[in-house]
Amino acid sequence: DAGITQSPRYKITETGRQVTLMCHQTWSHSYMFWYRQDLGHGLRLIYYSAAADITDKGEVPDGYVVSRSKTENFPLTLESATRSQTSVYFCASSDRGRNYGYTFGSGTRLTVV
Amino acid sequence: AQKITQTQPGMFVQEKEAVTLDCTYDTSDPSYGLFWYKQPSSGEMIFLIYQGSYDQQNATEGRYSLNFQKARKSANLVISASQLGDSAMYFCAMREGMDSNYQLIWGAGTKLIIKP
Numbered sequence: 001d002a003g004i005t006q007s008p009r010y011k012i013t014e015t016g017r018q019v020t021l022m023c024h025q026t027w028s029h030s031y032m033f034w035y036r037q038d039l040g041h042g043l044r045l046i047y048y049s050a051a052a053d054i055t056d057k058g059e060v061p062d063g064y065v066v067s068r069s070k071t072e073n074f075p076l077t078l079e080s081a082t083r084s085q086t087s088v089y090f091c092a093s094s095d096r097g098r099n100y101g102y103t104f105g106s107g108t109r110l111t112v113v
Numbered sequence: 114a115q116k117i118t119q120t121q122p123g124m125f126v127q128e129k130e131a132v133t134l135d136c137t138y139d140t141s142d143p144s145y146g147l148f149w150y151k152q153p154s155s156g157e158m159i160f161l162i163y164q165g166s167y168d169q170q171n172a173t174e175g176r177y178s179l180n181f182q183k184a185r186k187s188a189n190l191v192i193s194a195s196q197l198g199d200s201a202m203y204f205c206a207m208r209e210g211m212d213s214n215y216q217l218i219w220g221a222g223t224k225l226i227i228k229p
Contacts, residue, residue: 031215043204043219050215058216090158094215101148101206102217104158 003027006091006105013081013112021076021108023091031094032074033102034058034066036087043090049074081112116140117207117220125226132192134223136205139186146208147188148217149179153201161203164188200227 004025013019023032034046045058047066055066063085065077078085088109092102118137126132138147149161164172164179172179180189192199202224206217 033216042221045216048216088156092158096215100215101146101150101160101163101208102158103160107156107158109156 004091004093004103004105006089006108008108009106011108011110013110015082015112016080019078019081019110021078021089021091021110023074023076023105025072025074025091025093025103027093027095027103028071029093029095029103030071031096032068033092033094034064034074034076035090035092036060036085037090037107038087046076046089078110081110083112086110086112115220116218117205119203119205119220119223121223122221123224123226125228126195127228128197129194132195132199132225133180134190134192134203134205134225136188136190136220137186138188138205138207140207140209142210144210147179147181148206148208149177149188149190150204150206151199151201152204152222153198158204162190195227197227197229200225 007022033048035043044060046064049055049068052071068074088107090107091105094100094102116139120135145166147164151159162172162174162177162179164181171181176193178191202222204222205220
């Protein structure tokens with residue numbers, strides 16, 4: 001199906017474990033983003049990517065790693081999960097052009113216990 | 114300083130009434146875009162409407178319109194004839210210029226509850 005897909009939708013993991021959240025888009029959009037959404041903080045940018053093999057830090061990158069070897073995929077890895085990383089994670093993509101907003105994935109609800 | 118300010122953390126509105134959700138922004142860039150998104154309780158983020166800084170007319174999309182007052186730096190979302198399904202969080206966002214890596218700057222959101 002066309003669109004932007006995140007997996008898994010829900011994940012429970014233990015403190016200290018590595019976990020990877022997947023994001024796949026079918027539009028060949030140049031830009032991709034990872035956000036976390038927490039009560040009281042709104043949407044905060046973790047990492048973004050302007051193209052394959054080009055990534056950069058956002059507002060809250062610590063404890064996260066991203067890669068983008070292919071245009072369509074932008075996985076987010078928590079290297080050693082902490083309870084403070086319990087959150088809802090959104091992946092988004094955007095094409096070039098001033099009037100292009102984001103298209104969001106459905107989100108991944110991650111709980112670190 | 115906040116670049117996007119949504120001053121209404123929450124609003125209650127009677128069904129079928131019109132709703133105005135406030136958004137003010139701050140930028141010195143003459144070229145920018147303003148976006149509104151809806152997030153229902155199911156969690157997905159839904160794009161509603163876009164307004165460009167050079168657009169002469171206010172944007173409209175069905176029951177949604179954007180009251181764009183450039184001099185006041187405000188971009189209020191107007192929902193006409195509200196419905197129960199309009200209950201959601203609403204986020205205002207801005208993209209500045211052409212060299213922003215297409216990042217959006219987000220407001221804190223307004224929680225809208227439509228009463229039957």
